[in-house]
Amino acid sequence: xxxxxxxxxxxFIFILLYAPIAVLILFSFNNSxxxxxxxxWTLKWYAEMFRNDSIMSALSNTLLVAVxxxxxxxxxxxxxxxxLNTMKRRKRTVILSAINIPMLNAEIVTGISLMxxxxxxxxxxxxxxxxxxxxxxxxxxxxxxFNLPYTVLSISxxxxxxNTSTYEAALDLGASRLLAFRKVVLPDILSGILSGFMLAxxxxxxxxxxxxxxxxxxxxxxxxxxxxxxxKGIKPEMYALSxxxxxxxxxxxxxxxxxxxxxxxx
Amino acid sequence: MSTKLIxxxxxxxxxxxxxxxxxxxxxxxxxxxxTLLGPSGCGKTTTxxxxxxxETPDTGRVIFDGSDITDLAPNKxxxxxxxxxxxxxxHMTIAENIAFGLRIRKKSEDYxxxxxxxxxxxxxxDGYENRMPDSLSGGQQQRIAIARAIVNEPKVLLLDEPLGxxxxxxxxxxxxxxxRLKNELGITFIYVTHDQEEAxxxxxxxxxxxxxxxxxxxxxxxxxxxxxxxxxxxxxGDSNILGGTMxxxxxVIIQGVKFACVDTGFGVNKPVDVVIxxxxxxxxxxxxxxxxxSDAYQAAVRTITKFNPGYxxxxxxxxxxxxxxxxxxxxxGGFEWLVxxxxxxxxxxxxxxxxDPFNIQIMNKPAxxxxxxxxxxxx
Amino acid sequence: MKRQNPLLxxxxxxxxxxxxxxxLLMIVYYxxxxxxxAFTWSNVLQMGxxxxxxxxxxxxxxxxxATAVCLVMAYPLAxxxxxxxxxxxxxxxxxxxxxxxxxxxxxxxxxxxLLERNGVINQILxxxxxxxxxxxxxxxxIALGMIYDFLPFMLLPIYNALEKIDQNVVNAAYxxxxxxxxxxxxxxxxLTIPGVISxxxxxxxxxxxxxxxxxxxxxxxxxxxxxVIEHQFTQVGxxxxxxxxxxxxxxxxxxxxxxxxxxxxxxAEGVVL
Numbered sequence: 026x027x028x029x030x031x032x033x034x035x036x037f038i039f040i041l042l043y044a045p046i047a048v049l050i051l052f053s054f055n056n057s058x059x060x061x062x063x064x065x066w067t068l069k070w071y072a073e074m075f076r077n078d079s080i081m082s083a084l085s086n087t088l089l090v091a092v093x094x095x096x097x098x099x100x101x102x103x104x105x106x107x108x109l110n111t112m113k114r115r116k117r118t119v120i121l122s123a124i125n126i127p128m129l130n131a132e133i134v135t136g137i138s139l140m141x142x143x144x145x146x147x148x149x150x151x152x153x154x155x156x157x158x159x160x161x162x163x164x165x166x167x168x169x170x171f172n173l174p175y176t177v178l179s180i181s182x183x184x185x186x187x188n189t190s191t192y193e194a195a196l197d198l199g200a201s202r203l204l205a206f207r208k209v210v211l212p213d214i215l216s217g218i219l220s221g222f223m224l225a226x227x228x229x230x231x232x233x234x235x236x237x238x239x240x241x242x243x244x245x246x247x248x249x250x251x252x253x254x255x256x257k258g259i260k261p262e263m264y265a266l267s268x269x270x271x272x273x274x275x276x277x278x279x280x281x282x283x284x285x286x287x288x289x290x291x
Numbered sequence: 292m293s294t295k296l297i298x299x300x301x302x303x304x305x306x307x308x309x310x311x312x313x314x315x316x317x318x319x320x321x322x323x324x325x326t327l328l329g330p331s332g333c334g335k336t337t338t339x340x341x342x343x344x345x346e347t348p349d350t351g352r353v354i355f356d357g358s359d360i361t362d363l364a365p366n367k368x369x370x371x372x373x374x375x376x377x378x379x380x381x382h383m384t385i386a387e388n389i390a391f392g393l394r395i396r397k398k399s400e401d402y403x404x405x406x407x408x409x410x411x412x413x414x415x416x417d418g419y420e421n422r423m424p425d426s427l428s429g430g431q432q433q434r435i436a437i438a439r440a441i442v443n444e445p446k447v448l449l450l451d452e453p454l455g456x457x458x459x460x461x462x463x464x465x466x467x468x469x470x471r472l473k474n475e476l477g478i479t480f481i482y483v484t485h486d487q488e489e490a491x492x493x494x495x496x497x498x499x500x501x502x503x504x505x506x507x508x509x510x511x512x513x514x515x516x517x518x519x520x521x522x523x524x525x526x527x528g529d530s531n532i533l534g535g536t537m538x539x540x541x542x543v544i545i546q547g548v549k550f551a552c553v554d555t556g557f558g559v560n561k562p563v564d565v566v567i568x569x570x571x572x573x574x575x576x577x578x579x580x581x582x583x584x585s586d587a588y589q590a591a592v593r594t595i596t597k598f599n600p601g602y603x604x605x606x607x608x609x610x611x612x613x614x615x616x617x618x619x620x621x622x623x624g625g626f627e628w629l630v631x632x633x634x635x636x637x638x639x640x641x642x643x644x645x646x647d648p649f650n651i652q653i654m655n656k657p658a659x660x661x662x663x664x665x666x667x668x669x670x
Numbered sequence: 671m672k673r674q675n676p677l678l679x680x681x682x683x684x685x686x687x688x689x690x691x692x693x694l695l696m697i698v699y700y701x702x703x704x705x706x707x708a709f710t711w712s713n714v715l716q717m718g719x720x721x722x723x724x725x726x727x728x729x730x731x732x733x734x735x736a737t738a739v740c741l742v743m744a745y746p747l748a749x750x751x752x753x754x755x756x757x758x759x760x761x762x763x764x765x766x767x768x769x770x771x772x773x774x775x776x777x778x779x780x781x782x783x784l785l786e787r788n789g790v791i792n793q794i795l796x797x798x799x800x801x802x803x804x805x806x807x808x809x810x811x812i813a814l815g816m817i818y819d820f821l822p823f824m825l826l827p828i829y830n831a832l833e834k835i836d837q838n839v840v841n842a843a844y845x846x847x848x849x850x851x852x853x854x855x856x857x858x859x860x861l862t863i864p865g866v867i868s869x870x871x872x873x874x875x876x877x878x879x880x881x882x883x884x885x886x887x888x889x890x891x892x893x894x895x896x897x898v899i900e901h902q903f904t905q906v907g908x909x910x911x912x913x914x915x916x917x918x919x920x921x922x923x924x925x926x927x928x929x930x931x932x933x934x935x936x937x938a939e940g941v942v943l
Contacts, residue, residue, distance in 0.1 A: 031750040045780030101682045108679035123686050131879035138693030170689045251775045274771040365844040372845045378838035382860045392846035
């Protein structure tokens with residue numbers, strides 16, 4: 026009885042989570058310009074999305090910002106985690122709380138504050154004839170900023186599990202610090218680095234609020250493009266593209282997951 | 292003989308098709324300190340969990356004080372458990388931990404306060420009421436876990452490797468502590484451990500288990516002096532176990548030499564296992580140049596045959612000082628004998644070696660895997 | 671590894687100062703000054719207009735409801751998943767992370783289709799001969815969107831807290847005579863409070879401050895405080911008032927964080943996933 030109830034509950038949650046996704050995937054095959062009516066099955070939006078320049082540029086912006094911001098945030102996060110690890114507890118807590126602000130604070134406030142600093146910076150630099158242009162650069166900085174806590178928090182706990190004496194043993198056996206780090210520490214924290222990167226990439230890919238406040242006119246990611254399109258009606262190509270992205274990530278995850286399972290069986 | 296308090300009848304249990312307990316039969320008397328001893332995976336912890344109610348046996352019954360408790364929930368049983376790694380409630384103070392069972396039973400606050408004080412005194416931790424478990428050392432946490440269990444006045448206390456996480460010195464102290472507690476409380480202790488020394492020190496009765504079967508049940512002396520099979524002999528203490536042939540009653544051939552022994556009833560010319568404890572081996576030095584039949588050789592033979600007409604010749608290959616005694620390895624006829632002696636024989640010494648007939652333990656050779664694992668019922 | 675290069679800490683310290691600390695101070699500065707740069711409380715007091723108070727109160731009510739519903743839904747779910755044991759961690763990742771790979775704006779948008787007058791839900795109700803529900807552009811729709819969007823944030827910390835409980839601690843409670851109900855309320859639930867608190871914060875703050883969910887599911891009929899602030903910055907362009915309103919909003923966030931800090935004595939690093 027209890028088992029049946031929990032199965033039913035799981036199914037309910039599953040439907041709640043996946044119903045909207047099913048709807049979106051359905052739209053991508055809808056042979057009609059509006060969501061309001063069903064016009065039969067079609068694959069044409071999958072072909073047309075590649076001919077839609079504004080969607081393609083939004084896609085490339087989205088992917089570029091996601092990859093770059095995840096890379097930079099992971100690198101900065103790794104450095105942060107390394108130096109946090111050697112700090113006294115109190116100092117570490119202070120710095121960690123500062124890094125955590127974008128994670129705990131409201132996105133809208135983070136977005137606004139970044140917008141204000143870019144404007145302020147622009148006014149400051151204009152005295153020397155420089156300017157801050159809202160666009161790719163400002164969005165990238167914004168994404169790195171909100172990704173940073175996630176990469177630090179993915180790497181830091183792994184680093185604390187590293188056995189200090191193995192690192193010291195490597196030094197003792199004549200390895201340089203860099204070599205000792207690469208050969209002894211890095212393998213132990215690699216999973217943290219990778220999961221930090223993946224988390225940052227995912228968050229960046231899906232971000233709307235920070236991008237909304239830092240992008241300026243003329244620059245769009247998929248999210249901001251969807252937001253502006255909502256009132257006039259979303260182009261069906263967008264559903265097709267999102268479905269394609271969703272499915273490709275799903276396939277990647279399944280392949281990746283299967284590989285990992287195979288490894289652990291060995 | 293006092294009465295059976297707990298009776299485990301034909302208990303079998305398997306996990307994922309893996310047999311963990313196979314038709315186990317065991318009874319426990321009132322007021323007994325019984326230890327389930329064996330290597331990891333032998334089924335001792337499963338047996339304890341079945342007693343505690345955390346596992347249900349696939350077949351068989353658990354009889355407690357005359358009534359069947361096989362399907363009774365853990366919270367309805369008159370026994371309490373001290374868990375491995377303590378399992379204290381980290382969000383409660385020490386006093387709240389100890390009071391947990393009493394509050395569940397809706398005892399008065401006065402009663403609870405007295406009980407907490409009594410229990411803390413019993414485990415030598417007076418004044419720790421308001422500390423949090425995390426602030427205590429491992430040994431202290433273990434005492435609190437014991438206090439938390441005994442305030443409920445269980446008839447039986449189950450202890451699942453309670454000293455496993457403690458260091459050696461603390462472990463030894465806690466052993467005496469547990470014996471004292473047992474005597475003060477006058478209740479039954481069922482103790483699970485893989486540490487044979489712990490078992491020998493504390494128990495009234497030891498149940499040696501392996502691969503889901505009981506290998507031997509007996510007092511610590513029985514188990515140590517008269518192991519019933521090679522597994523028990525090997526698991527309890529150090530021993531020399533080797534094949535031999537029982538020529539007839541009271542005569543066994545070891546490494547081609549006839550030795551007097553005291554065992555009977557094995558038949559004629561039967562292959563058997565022979566167990567000899569290292570401290571039971573007697574040795575005498577033999578000059579390197581003494582040829583067989585020479586005076587020096589005969590003198591040594593006379594010395595050694597005081598113990599047994601049979602003797603072996605060998606050479607000391609290893610020597611370690613162990614404090615109370617010397618531990619030596621003696622090569623003889625391709626077998627490496629382990630010898631404990633208060634006398635030192637330097638490495639390379641040629642020796643004659645023998646053993647008192649009483650100290651030769653003869654065991655039936657297991658014909659097959661199955662027979663090796665045959666349970667030994669009763670005592 | 672005690673002797674790390676001190677230069678290692680440089681880049682992110684600079685980054686933290688430049689893009690986290692100083693920007694927040696700028697909000698404080700704009701929020702407490704007027705166009706000429708003189709100190710004033712007027713921007714903060716702008717929150718007092720009836721329209722904005724209505725938005726703020728509605729935001730508080732909806733986010734509290736969403737948080738409560740998320741908790742009530744996520745806790746049993748976390749219990750079920752914990753009891754499944756084998757491979758549950760893989761399962762939970764699969765089931766709750768995968769939807770995140772579909773653009774979140776689109777996912778919320780999809781609820782429009784489900785909730786519309788002639789949407790999927792009403793068609794099902796019609797098929798069952800039940801009365802239609804007016805869901806879209808109501809506060810209910812917004813609350814539903816919040817619950818849908820933030821449920822995983824409640825689930826994951828609770829699941830992690832439950833996972834960490836030693837089965838023997840639960841067994842100890844049974845052993846000492848507690849029944850299932852007592853064991854849950856006296857042992858399991860108290861041990862998951864840090865997870866619950868961090869789940870509450872992770873749902874409450876984004877729900878309180880969202881403007882996308884209300885935009886999509888509330889139409890222009892229902893305004894939340896997030897919409898009011900966003901409007902100030904992107905449409906009106908009055909940063910002083912916008913910052914003043916943000917300061918008020920941040921007070922609520924700080925209160926919720928202080929509450930979290932109070933209950934969650936654990937390490938700050940326990941917060942994430």
